[in-house]
Each structure stands twice: as structure tokens, then as C-alpha cells.
Amino acid sequence: MSGIVIDNVWKEYGDQIVLENVSLTIEPRGFVALVGPSGCGKSTFLRMLLGQERPTRGAILLDGQPLPPEPGPDRGVVFQRYSVFPHLTVLGNVMLGKELTKARISARLFGAARRQAREEAEAMIAAVGLSGSESKYPAQLSGGMQQRLALAQALMMKPKVLLLDEPFGALDPGIRAEIHQLMKKLWHENPMTVVMVTHDMREAFTLASRVVAFERPRDRPEEKLRYGATITKDISIWPPRQAGTPSIFRPDRDGPVTTDGLHRDDPAHRR
Known part of the structure; x- marks a missing residue:
């Protein structure tokens, strides 16, 4: 199991509120893409899941247990810069x-x-x-x-959880498409939950089973310190994507990939 529960999480740095009242449940083996404008706290949220940051208030649970206070092998991470x-x-x-x-x-x-x-x-x-x-x-x-x-x-x-912080943003479009296919294959084949930060909406809707948007409801200059970002949209992809299972409507695009790089129901694979 690799379910994550984020319960009423706030993150503050001194007088600045970065995230406020964030609650989210991620099902085991889900693939969640976090989107939103720059500076709205997406990477801070990812660092809290990793254990590099601690919530100021609220709780984060992994498989029903409080998240360990430090990064561990149960959480893998890939950054935009090649780590x-x-x-x-x-x-x-x-x-x-x-x-x-x-x-x-x-x-x-x-x-x-x-x-x-x-x-x-x-x-x-x-x-x-x-x-x-x-x-x-x-x-x-x-x-x-x-x-x-x-x-x-x-x-x-x-790892139970794989965290991706804009991992494909520096790649050329053709290479990025290849890595997207690889990422789908790895998600289908490995028992893990994936949480990815991205600025690319097409990437989010191509890979994820859910797209979660962070936004500051109050974003005027005088409000930015006292009001943080929160979840404003939580969109489940339709047709549903489920790890290890081909999509009913788009098996050639969203299903598990075979060792030759093709999806199981791809006509080229059947030949």
C-alpha cells in the first residue's frame, strides 16, 4: 500500500503563509500532477512529502502512519536538474x-x-x-x-512514493515524449504512488490519473504574506487511468507498455 493523506496542512515561514488548509487523499498507486502558477507552493508541498520540510500545522500520513521526519528509502525523488x-x-x-x-x-x-x-x-x-x-x-x-x-x-x-519535481521540463519535445512513455511504463509496472509537479498542462493530463491545482485565492501584493495557496481544483482524468490496467477507451495510449516499448493493445505489437 502507498496511500497518502494530507490533513489540513499549513506551511508558514515566519510571517509568510505559503500553504493554507491543504487537505488531499491520494489513493495507493495513484498518479497525481500538481499544477499552478510559479511561487504558489507546489515544490514546498513536494518537499513536505519528501520529509525535507515539516508542516507548520496539520498532518501527513503514509499508509495511515505519520510521515517520518526525514527523507527515507520509502520515498524516491527526481528533480529537474539531473540528480x-x-x-x-x-x-x-x-x-x-x-x-x-x-x-x-x-x-x-x-x-x-x-x-x-x-x-x-x-x-x-x-x-x-x-x-x-x-x-x-x-x-x-x-x-x-x-x-x-x-x-x-x-x-x-x-519506493512506496515517487516524487517528481518538474523532471522533464529541460528536455526537448521529442525526448520528453519518449520519457513520458517510459514514465507510464514504470508506473504500470512498479507498485508505487507518483506525485509530480509540472508547469506543463499537457504533460499533466497526459500522464496523471488526477490533476490538482494550487492557487492563491487572494493574490494582491498586500495579501501575499498573509494568505497562502490552497487546492482550488481536483480533476480526475476521464477515462480513468489505473496502474497496471489498460484504459477501457484508450488502451493504446494509457495501458501498460510491453518490453518492446509498445502498449499491449497497439496494432504494431499484435503484428
Whole structure:
């Protein structure tokens, strides 16, 4: 399970109110896109889900339990800037999470444990389409490949929740479309809930099962400090999208993707 409950959350920095009275329930394996104007608190909200920030008031629950006060392996994150380590290879970047959690002192696994971690990392690298690049360094990869690497790095720890902070905004349109297909595939195949911040409305409606809009109802200059943003719209995508299940009306666009990169009901796949 990976359900999230946000109950009457406020976030304040001194006298400035950033978010006010935010309540939201995200079902397990949902895919929620957060949209809204710049500066309305979307990234702050994402950082609270990650554990980098704490609510001033209210509660955030993950699987019915209070969210741990610090980031942990149950929550993976991918940022717009490629959050990978430049001195490590593709394989080293993906293996690092396992090594840090299972070998806290040496940060390096040995023997059977290392072989198992390597096999898992190689499988994840293949899942994001980077087979053959295991020995390359991030500087040798294109932007799209680096973002695939960041996704592999986050998913290696099998998080309950994957948080995406405008992860595809810097990509060219063609590369972004490829990453969108990959993101759908990963969401269908991995038991996780996804929360994504984006300024791209088309991206939000292409990927998400729900689109949630943040906005400041009072946005005059003299009001910005004393009134924060809140949820103004919560739109469920129709036809519904459900992880692991093809859409009834658009199976070729919204259903699970096969290993050859096509959707299960794509005519090219049937041939």
C-alpha cells in the first residue's frame, strides 16, 4: 500500500503563509500532477512529502502512519536538474542506494550481496532503456539519458512514493515524449504512488490519473504574506487511468507498455 493523506496542512515561514488548509487523499498507486502558477507552493508541498520540510500545522500520513521526519528509502525523488553523481558510472549511481543502506560504514558491498545488488541494478538499468551504458559516466550521456538514470536511481530502492519535481521540463519535445512513455511504463509496472509537479498542462493530463491545482485565492501584493495557496481544483482524468490496467477507451495510449516499448493493445505489437 502507498496511500497518502494530507490533513489540513499549513506551511508558514515566519510571517509568510505559503500553504493554507491543504487537505488531499491520494489513493495507493495513484498518479497525481500538481499544477499552478510559479511561487504558489507546489515544490514546498513536494518537499513536505519528501520529509525535507515539516508542516507548520496539520498532518501527513503514509499508509495511515505519520510521515517520518526525514527523507527515507520509502520515498524516491527526481528533480529537474539531473540528480546523479558525476564521479560514478551509470551502474555505480544505480547501485549506490543499496550500498549506502546495506553497508553504512564502508558504503560498499562485497561477495554475494554485491553480486545480487549488481544484478538488480542491471535489471533496473535495462528497464529504463540504458542497457549498454553501465560503464559510462553522466557527462557522457544526453539529457534524456541522464533523466532515465535518475529514474533508475530512485526506483532501485523500490519506493512506496515517487516524487517528481518538474523532471522533464529541460528536455526537448521529442525526448520528453519518449520519457513520458517510459514514465507510464514504470508506473504500470512498479507498485508505487507518483506525485509530480509540472508547469506543463499537457504533460499533466497526459500522464496523471488526477490533476490538482494550487492557487492563491487572494493574490494582491498586500495579501501575499498573509494568505497562502490552497487546492482550488481536483480533476480526475476521464477515462480513468489505473496502474497496471489498460484504459477501457484508450488502451493504446494509457495501458501498460510491453518490453518492446509498445502498449499491449497497439496494432504494431499484435503484428
